[in-house]
Amino acid sequence: MxxxxxxxxxxxxxxxxxxxxxxxxxxxxxxxxxxxxxxxxxxxxxxxxxxxxxxxxxxxxxxxxxxxxxxxxxxxxxxxxxxxxxxxxxxxxxxxxxxxxxxxxxxxxxxxxxxxxxxxxxxxxxxxxxxxxxxxxxxxxxxxxxxxxxxxxxxxxxxxxxxxxxxxxxxxxxxxxxxxxxxxxxxxxxxxxxxxxxxxxxxxxxxxxxxxxxxxxxxxxxxxxxxxxxxxxxxxxxxxxxxxxxxxxxxxxxxxxxxxxxxxxxxxxxxxxxxxxxxxxxxxxxxxxxxxxxxxxxxxxxxxxxxxxxxxxxxxxxxxxxxxxxxxxxxxxxxxxxxxxxxxxxxxxxxxxxxxxxxxxxxxxxxxxxxxxxxxxxxxxxxxxxxxxxxxxxxxxxxxxxxxxxxxxxxxQHSKGVLWSEMANGAYYRSVFGKTEMSYDALVAFDSDEMQPDSTGLMKQKELVKLDFEQQDSTLDVVSSPVYRGQKALRITPEQKYASIYEGLLGAADISGRDWLQVSAYCYKEKKEFPWYTAPSIVVEFSDDKGMKKYRQVRIDSKLGNPGFSLWGGEPDHWGYVRLWVKVPRDAAPETVLKVYFMVEQQVVYADEVSVVLGK
Incomplete structure (x- = not known):
């Protein structure tokens, strides 16, 4: 040989x-x-x-x-x-x-x-x-x-x-x-x-x-x-x-x-x-x-x-x-x-x-x-x-x-926490492909499997929700501390588990397929949760009489005190901006129900300046 x-x-x-x-x-x-x-x-x-x-x-x-x-x-x-x-x-x-x-x-x-x-x-x-x-x-x-x-x-x-x-x-x-x-x-x-x-x-x-x-x-x-x-x-x-x-x-x-x-x-x-x-x-x-x-x-x-x-x-x-x-x-x-x-x-x-x-x-x-x-x-x-x-x-x-x-x-990338292959989804993979560092959009894509758009190219049509919790509402658990701005903030406890931000028919809000929705809030937590996948989140759902059409979520913990946008980052005792863009399903009918809510399972979450915005 x-x-x-x-x-x-x-x-x-x-x-x-x-x-x-x-x-x-x-x-x-x-x-x-x-x-x-x-x-x-x-x-x-x-x-x-x-x-x-x-x-x-x-x-x-x-x-x-x-x-x-x-x-x-x-x-x-x-x-x-x-x-x-x-x-x-x-x-x-x-x-x-x-x-x-x-x-x-x-x-x-x-x-x-x-x-x-x-x-x-x-x-x-x-x-x-x-x-x-x-x-x-x-x-x-x-x-x-x-x-x-x-x-x-x-x-x-x-x-x-x-x-x-x-x-x-x-x-x-x-x-x-x-x-x-x-x-x-x-x-x-x-x-x-x-x-x-x-x-x-x-x-x-x-x-x-x-x-x-x-x-x-x-x-x-x-x-x-x-x-x-x-x-x-x-x-x-x-x-x-x-x-x-x-x-x-x-x-x-x-x-x-x-x-x-x-x-x-x-x-x-x-x-x-x-x-x-x-x-x-x-x-x-x-x-x-x-x-x-x-x-x-x-x-x-x-x-x-x-x-x-x-x-x-x-x-x-x-x-x-x-x-x-x-x-x-x-x-x-x-x-x-x-x-x-x-x-x-x-x-x-x-x-x-x-x-x-x-x-x-x-x-x-x-x-x-x-x-x-x-x-x-x-x-x-x-x-x-x-x-x-x-x-x-x-x-x-x-x-x-x-x-x-x-x-x-x-x-x-893997060694630096930019690419986590075992938990990757398509949107997140595309967001970090060829990148040397994480971005806020990539971090959100990791949570949601939704590519985040260039919002500068979107024309904001109207604000569906704007909540600052300054007005008294007996149906909400409102507290005076901690707050991000003003005098009041919303508290969501594990006993509540869900706190609704918005619910309504797409047709009633003049929302059609392929539009974009942005949900955002400033959030605060006293402790970080482990493991990461149990962390509280903001959820956007589209459903009709046949069942769930689309479900997206953005986790809260990793958006608090995380300037480098690390997948495993986030620090408690920080108010952080939590934002998610979601594209409305192409085949969504006027009778499709849109739900936006907080989901909390283990620890108390505080929220302020909550909004839902329609973009086209």
């Missing part, structure tokens, strides 16, 4: 430099593992086993991370990282495969902390977190190397170079390499690359080494994420180009059944540590560590998972459209056809049948990252097609630069 190692060294130097710079720039060792969630869950086995000895109940090791956070020590609520077994023990929600891969780097961090008296050997000081997250880069680059060897065996070195470059820097694999390095997806990518490489080498030159490597990779993939057992289609279906190849394969395994048995034993052994842990901690060999979380196979959100601005795969890694297009080439170059056709549709269907189809704690659709090694094959075919002519080769360069620029910039 001839490989252009000079080209690979150049690729490794370029990608490695970007990864290491980004790793240092984002400095996620201050959060990541220490702040719980998936990253802690995969890692938690190691300090519990080797430092605190509480693997059976996780009584101490979980709490040791809190001194490195701004959170008070507490055990997670139901549905968190530590579900409770029938015997009362806390059980780590996540499987132990990632911890097995992290073990050498955990040991390195433990030795570093021991040699440097400035760091405690507590599993969460800087040496541990730095080494474990750096270990993620090691595995990723190793997997990239194996994938390069595989691609170089199928394509010319230039295509192998471009394919790896785009995957590494032009997809959301980059995010899980340097920003969320504690998660499982980069590890799975590398294991898939190892499985594919071992499969390819085994069928080209059958040796026990390759089948052992393939079995270990498949076993660890399935251990880390059990639904990835689909990966077995790679060694079983690779190279089955026609019926004759199938018959030849069956004959081969009939003659080498001992190798097949060896692979099966290794694959099963990879799962034994998890079974032993569940038995040790919960008292049962099998334990449902995801209670009250499930797949809904009858309502898979496939279109949303692929195309939604809320972490949709192809929205945040659009270059992968070329990988899907490259599947057509597999109809002629059929060695990888059946692994792709068997795994990809089932993987997508299963991934987007999960109750949380948009997968929080990610950038773009994170369950697709592990398939990038497999999807590298059709992606390379697309690149090879584009490289045939001079002008399409130039287009390939432009697409690569565009994909990498978009990925790096949007990850920077």
């Amino acid at each position: 001839q490989v252009n190692y000079f080209r690979f060294r150049y690729l490794a130097l370029l990608v490695g430099a970007v990864y290491l710079f980004s790793f240092g720039y984002f400095q996620r060792w201050d959060t990541s593992i220490r702040y719980g969630g998936d990253s802690w869950g995969y890692y938690g086995y190691l300090p519990a086993t080797f430092i605190y000895g509480d693997l059976q109940d996780i009584s101490d090791s979980y709490l040791k991370r809190f001194p490195y956070t701004n959170l008070g020590p507490h055990f997670p609520s139901p549905g968190g990282e530590l579900p409770i077994a029938e015997n009362g023990h806390r059980v780590i929600k996540y499987t132990c495969g990632v911890a097995i891969l992290q073990l050498p780097f955990f040991a390195l961090g433990h030795a570093w902390a021991g040699l440097d008296g400035g760091y405690p050997q507590d599993g969460f000081s800087f040496p541990y977190v730095f080494c474990v997250l750096l270990g993620n880069l090691f595995y990723l680059l190793l997997g990239g190397y194996l994938l390069y060897l595989l691609l170089a065996g199928h394509f010319n070195p230039k295509i192998a170079f471009w394919t790896l470059l785009v995957l590494a820097l032009g997809t959301n694999l980059f995010n899980f390499a340097v920003y969320r390095a504690g998660m499982s997806h980069a590890y799975l990518f590398s294991l898939y690359a190892g499985l594919m490489y071992a499969t390819w080498r085994f069928y080209a030159q059958p040796r026990q080494l390759w089948i052992i490597l393939a079995a270990i990779c498949a076993g660890l993939i399935t251990l880390i994420r059990p639904v990835e057992i689909l990966c077995l289609a790679i060694p079983l279906a690779y190279g089955l180009t026609d019926r004759a190849k199938l018959q030849e394969r069956l004959k081969f395994w009939g003659e080498h059944w001992r190798w097949l048995l060896l692979a099966a034993v290794i694959f099963i052994l990879c799962g034994i540590p998890q079974l032993l842990y569940w038995k040790y901690a919960s008292g049962h060999w099998l334990f449902d560590s995801y209670p009250n979380e499930a797949f809904d196979f009858a309502r898979a959100k496939i279109f949303s998972g692929l195309f939604s601005t809320q972490n949709g795969w192809l929205v945040y890694s659009p270059i992968m459209v070329l990988s899907l297009a490259g599947i057509v080439a597999l109809l002629r170059k059929r060695d990888w056809l059946w692994p792709v056709l068997l795994i990809l549709p089932l993987h997508i269907y299963i991934a987007y049948s999960w109750w949380c189809w948009y997968y929080i704690n990610g950038f773009g659709s994170r369950p697709m990252v592990e398939l990038y090694a497999l999807l590298a094959i059709p992606l390379a075919y697309s690149f090879a097609f584009l490289d045939r002519r001079k002008w399409t080769s130039f287009l390939l360069v432009l697409l690569t630069i565009g994909a990498i620029s978009l990925q790096l910039f949007q990850n920077w």
